[in-house]
Amino acid sequence: MKNVIKHSKKILLAVLMLAVLVGNAKEKSSSLKKGLIKTALTVYNVKKGNLLSIKDQNGVTLYKESILETGTYKKGFDLTALPDGDYFFQVDKEIEVKTIPFTVKSSTVVFKKDEEVTVFKPFVREKDGYVFITKLSPNYASLKITIYANYNGDFEMLYSDKFENLQTIGKAYKLEEGNYKIVMNSDNNEYVKYINN
The missing domain is CATH 2.60.40 (Immunoglobulin-like)
Structure with missing residues (x-):
């Protein structure tokens, strides 16, 4: 009788371990399949x-x-x-x-x-009535900056600058109180920033 109980415990333990191994194997193979695609x-x-x-x-x-x-x-x-x-x-x-x-x-x-x-975008920062525009250009890409002022709903061009053959571009503009649109073209992209000061 002791031998039967002893063998039953071993068989039960082996079945439980096999069930755990089979369960884990199924989980790993299904997650592996998902990971392949x-x-x-x-x-x-x-x-x-x-x-x-x-x-x-x-x-x-x-x-x-x-x-x-x-x-x-x-x-x-x-x-x-x-x-x-x-x-x-x-x-x-x-x-x-x-x-x-x-x-x-x-x-x-x-x-x-x-x-x-x-590609590095131009960075625009405002401080004390000045607008600072900087751009890192390791490939010497040109940068064109055009600033428009909003007068009664119509934008009129105030400034236009173009920078070429520079790796670091930096420019500061003094702007009076008002609404402005800054258009920057570089690396075949156009970036627009609106300023209300």
């Missing part, structure tokens, strides 16, 4: 409110989200669902835009690390 994207030094987009080669936005937490952004994307073609992730931060290109072909995703580009 997802591509992980990690972006460092993001701030809450930065924008992440996926765009096609024509610049059409296919996906867009606002980043919810400051720090490191991590997310998995099923990019194999996209039709064959060229695409890119775009991370729009406060003073820079990072472009991460990739290609989808026959449900295979290939990132083009050597074609990643970071």
